[in-house]
Amino acid sequence: MNGDDKSIITYRIVFEEFNGKVNGYSVTDLDGAHETKNTIVGTYDKKTKLFSFQEKEILYTKSKFEESAFCFVNFSGKVKLVNNTSKVEGTFKGLYKNKTKCIDGTVTLVxxxxxxxxxxxxxxxxxxxxxxxxxxxxxxxxxxxxxxxxINKLSKDQNLNVFWESKKVVIEIFDAGQEDGDIINLYHNNVIILENYKISNNKKILSIPINLAVKNEFKILAVNEGLIVPNTAKIILIDENRTFELLSSFKRQESASITIIKKSSE
Structure with missing residues (x-):
């Protein structure tokens, strides 16, 4: 994926197609400092092999949040099948939320x-x-x-902005691999809500009421590194019928944060 400045950006889409309609999500700058996940909607014509989609709304971003600065991809291209391998090639127009142009480029997906x-x-x-x-x-x-x-990775000093609808945050924390004694602290707006918690394969489920009119920041701090370095935890955030899967990865005393932002109405 590239634009007028000839830069190359990693890009991934996951979608389902039913009766010519496409729904799914895109992830830009995979595992990078500006990783952003958006919902996508579009169409697919089986006869012409024409595939098109538009990014609609931000689900989360690691970039410093300024909604007016986000550029949404509007793609149109052909799907090619060679030896049972799918390939998508085409052009895209980047548009700000107010529909003004931000960048054009090409997309090649395998x-x-x-x-x-x-x-x-x-x-x-x-x-x-x-x-x-x-x-x-x-x-x-x-x-x-x-x-x-x-799975979105959360590394040292990163902040993940997540766009939210409900008045509570349900958090599931567990070790998705081998239990090795990793211990974390969890804070909500600098108030500790989970102290010296040893992560296990059993899910720890927290339901935290929030006021979307004010800032809601959750910080995860690695107390130790356990037997297997680094300290890792699988974290799932649940917003009514939407889920966000994260994997934190820290050395001892490293931390990162998740900021809950009220989802804007269209």
């Missing part, structure tokens, strides 16, 4: 099936190599790296 096939081949070579020790083999797994991009 179906995940091809990427996973390639990653599996690379991983098999790594696993068979006698020059690589087992610990490194476990860490350098291309398939796991691709899977990790499906």
């Amino acid at each position: 179906g995940s099936h091809k990427i996973y096939n390639f990653a599996n081949k690379v991983n098999k070579k790594i696993q068979k190599s006698k020059k690589v020790d087992q610990e490194t083999k476990n860490k350098v797994n291309p398939v796991k790296m691709i899977d990790s991009l499906k």
